[in-house]
Amino acid sequence: MRKEIVLGLGSGLLIFAGIHGFNVLPLLMLGLLFYLFYEQGGLKVMQKRFDKDVVQTRAIKTTFDEIGGQQSAKNELREALNFIVTDKRTQALGIRPLKGVLLAGPPGTGKTLLAKAAANYTEAAFLAVTGSEFIEMYAGIGAQRIRNLFQQARRLATESQKQTAVVFIDEIDVLGSKRGQHQGHLEYDQTLNQLLAEMDGIKQQTEPKILVIAATNRLDVLDPALLRPGRFDRVVQVDLPDQESRYQILKLHTSNKPLADNVNLKEIARATFGFSGAHLENLSNEAAILALRKNRSSITQEHLIESIDKVSLGEKLERRPQRDELWRIAIHEVGHALVSECLKPGSVAVLTIVSRGQALGYTRQIPDDDHYLHTETYLRQQIQILLAGFTAEEILLGSTSTGAQGDLEQAVSIAKRMVKAGMTPLGLAYISGTANTDLYKTTNKILDREKRVAEDILQTHQTKVVAIAKLLLAKERLEGKELRSVLAQPTPSSNPIAGTELAI
Ligand code: ATP
Secondary structure: OHHHHHHHHHHHHHHHHHHOOOOOHHHHHHHHHHHHHHHHOHHHHHHHHHHHHOEEEOOOOOOHHHOOOOHHHHHHHHHHHHHHHOHHHHHHOOOOOOOEEEEEOOOOOOHHHHHHHHHHHOOOEEEEEEHHHHOOOOOOHHHHHHHHHHHHHHHHHHHOOOOEEEEEEEOOHHHHEOOOOOOOHHHHHHHHHHHHHHHHHOOOOOOOEEEEEEEEOOHHHEOHHHHOOOOEEEEEEOOOOOHHHHHHHHHHHHOOOOEOOOOOHHHHHHOOOOOOHHHHHHHHHHHHHHHHHOOOOOEOHHHHHHHHHHHHHOOEOOOOOOHHHHHHHHHHHHHHHHHHHHHOOOOEEEEEOOOEOOEOOEEEEOOOOOOOOOOHHHHHHHHHHHHHHHHHHHHHHOOOOHHHHHHHHHHHHHHHHHHHOOOOOOOOOOHHHOOHHHHHHHHHHHHHHHHHHHHHHHHHOHHHHHHHHHHHHHHOEEEHHHHHHHHHOOOOOOOOOOOOOOOO
16 A cells, blocks of 8 residues: 555656656656665565574574573562463462563574573473674665564464463674674664663563563663563573583483493593583584494593593594604603693693694693682692693703794783783782883792793603603593693603603
């Protein structure tokens, strides 16, 4: 109908202009272009493409039981959902049901899974979309897409005879960051304004009800208007899993796989501090792939341990350094491992000279337990272990190499953390208010001091370093247990380098 009115008015205007001697050709061309863009292609195609990107599911199957750990996130979310599920009691107490829940946390921690489980729990229709899908170069498109999304949600719920629809917006920070910050910010601002307007328009008394669940790993950049009560009035923190949660997630992801008798998932959970649920899922899968490659019918503990390295560092590389380089890498890694064992017995999980990802060789430590705070002693010891590779090369090979660059960068960053935490003679100093020369001198002093500690240990155990490096060169990979058994043997009293034809 609207189209007919526009066409009628347009033609009338053109005839009027033609009669009065105006050149109507440019106007005709413009009209044609607009018609082609709007009707045939352009906006319509863009909208269709967006509609396809919206994942619509009438009945979600994911349940909260399929999410390992995340107990407090699950509890908080379930409580928010109970306001919807136990509708009558909520209303009787005058509780205003939530319109939006924001899941905040690092990537791969299960935010999408939680949103799906929420849809299942509330028996809702589920629509999922990511923030970046709203952003186009053309002004007004994002706002239009937001309107459409909410219309689609209502339609899907009605068609599937559900009382609720869950709209899940992943990466909401793309469209919901503080207004006025983007270049060409009008489009971003209009999109966000439309989302706010739609959320304000949600009436929980009328059906179908809409619950918006959004996810972000950049809570700090969100526009405060999004977080004010009445919009996303519940923020649920979804953190990296702790040791027990990692164990639960590993159990879930290995439940459909044959595990050998020697598998100890608790040990794997202990060694994977910092891994997200997605990492752990990937680890379980990689272990199964490894078992297949090695022609085994079940996954062993060794497959799981090797998969930790695969997931954290990347695939083994074909690239094989020269033999003299391999010897240097072995000395370097044994330097790290030996100092680590001397400072914290039982701390080395594995050391290897097989290249993976960016690393030519590596030593992996077992975290004692999950730690969220670090003492000065811990930080100093970490620097000593980091500088031990460089120091071992210096002592045993008489020169150092670029292999120590990454270690040095990490050591400097720890030293800076110590300054920030007031652990240095600079006292409780604000790092950006500290003169560069003071900062430089203080971090240098820390590095020098900790390097001397590593030096003392390595000087005392030179013969052991060479013996273990030879073993590592032959075997390419040593488990922590093997390392400790060599360390426990008595030291032969000979020149450490003698008989090492590879020493350079
Ligand atoms: P992103 O922020 O990158 O979008 P996300 O937090 O939404 O990530 P999900 O997409 O929910 O993470 O998780 C990715 C995959 O990781 C899941 O499909 C699942 O296999 C696994 N996963 C993550 N967390 C858990 C968990 N707590 N329990 C079981 N599996 C998990």
